Amino acid sequence: MTIPSSSPAFDESKAYIPHPPEGQPWFDDGREIQLLHFVYNQPNIEEIRGNPRKVLDAIDEFAKSQQYLMNVGHAKGKIVTDLIEEVRPATMLELGGYVGYSTILFADAVRRAGGKRYLSLERNPEFAAVATLLVDLAGLRDFVRIIIGRSDLSLHKLYTSGEVKHVELMFLDHYKPAYTTDLKLCEYYGMVSPGTVLAADNVLSPGNPPYLEYVRSSVAQKRKAVQDGAGKGYNYEGIKEHTKNQYKNKEGDEQPALDFPGNPNIVYESTLHHSFEPTGEPDGVEITKCVGIEQES
Numbered sequence: 001m002t003i004p005s006s007s008p009a010f011d012e013s014k015a016y017i018p019h020p021p022e023g024q025p026w027f028d029d030g031r032e033i034q035l036l037h038f039v040y041n042q043p044n045i046e047e048i049r050g051n052p053r054k055v056l057d058a059i060d061e062f063a064k065s066q067q068y069l070m071n072v073g074h075a076k077g078k079i080v081t082d083l084i085e086e087v088r089p090a091t092m093l094e095l096g097g098y099v100g101y102s103t104i105l106f107a108d109a110v111r112r113a114g115g116k117r118y119l120s121l122e123r124n125p126e127f128a129a130v131a132t133l134l135v136d137l138a139g140l141r142d143f144v145r146i147i148i149g150r151s152d153l154s155l156h157k158l159y160t161s162g163e164v165k166h167v168e169l170m171f172l173d174h175y176k177p178a179y180t181t182d183l184k185l186c187e188y189y190g191m192v193s194p195g196t197v198l199a200a201d202n203v204l205s206p207g208n209p210p211y212l213e214y215v216r217s218s219v220a221q222k223r224k225a226v227q228d229g230a231g232k233g234y235n236y237e238g239i240k241e242h243t244k245n246q247y248k249n250k251e252g253d254e255q256p257a258l259d260f261p262g263n264p265n266i267v268y269e270s271t272l273h274h275s276f277e278p279t280g281e282p283d284g285v286e287i288t289k290c291v292g293i294e295q296e297s
């Protein structure tokens with residue numbers, strides 16, 4: 001199956017409340033706990049129990065009628081569930097789980113496709129707690145593991161413990177400057193090899209130019225960048241100020257805990273899939289496949 005690089009028109013009947021204007025909170029202001037109460041107070045809670053689709057519907061209803069939530073949403077979600085059907089990973093990784101919307105949507109798809117487990121890496125323990133309860137409600141407790149901590153340290157531990165040696169399919173949806181540093185960490189450990197597929201959210205809104213540049217670069221361009229000393233710390237070029245500082249209040253200054261040069265010899269094929277935020281704002285998912293590793297001559 002080939003996923004088209006443009007998606008159908010946005011379905012307005014599913015639109016979330018708009019993203020609050022800049023300067024106003026859009027997460028971590030108590031809304032995640034309100035969501036839990038909203039879902040568990042649904043009159044049909046017994047029908048919702050054990051049904052991933054119905055849990056997602058209840059989360060969508062909250063974000064349509066109560067407060068905006070930074071979920072991947074139905075339009076971009078479909079791009080990734082189609083990809084799951086194509087790749088059929090035994091294990092899928094997710095960087096940034098928030099309240100568990102993408103976790104439930106994608107873990108259910110991986111399970112249907114015959115997969116074995118879904119690992120969701122989430123830094124904020126409160127969000128992870130909310131996600132744990134919603135994953136449990138969806139009947140996915142035995143399939144999903146939510147790993148609390150910053151993604152670079154969790155990826156390092158998954159690799160060094162022998163638990164994940166190869167990335168089959170990874171969804172990137174966390175701190176935008178960390179997409180590139182985390183990918184380079186996976187490359188450095190040899191976790192990226194032909195067959196690895198990456199799906200990166202929000203590459204148009206709020207945007208992630210350094211990541212797009214990296215996955216679209218040729219081997220020659222990446223080798224030159226390494227020679228020129230690239231790849232130290234986060235690259236904030238073209239990243240919006242509010243995105244850069246998004247998690248500053250709770251997690252302090254943003255620096256990668258582990259910073260690797262990556263493997264410039266990896267050959268990627270990368271395509272932008274135009275779609276929409278759950279509010280209807282245009283966005284895109286970048287799907288990147290590792291198709292080879294060039295030997296140095």
Ligand SMILES: C[S@@+](CC[C@H](N)C(=O)[O-])C[C@H]1O[C@@H](n2cnc3c(N)ncnc32)[C@H](O)[C@@H]1O
Pocket residue numbers: 070071072073095096097098099100101102103121122123124127149150151152173174175178247
């Ligand atoms: C946009 S939300 C994820 C939304 C979720 N994927 C969904 O579609 O339902 C981003 C999440 O990434 C988490 N996050 C940010 N930086 C992180 C890091 N370095 N490691 C792990 N999680 C991180 C945030 O706490 C937040 O919950």
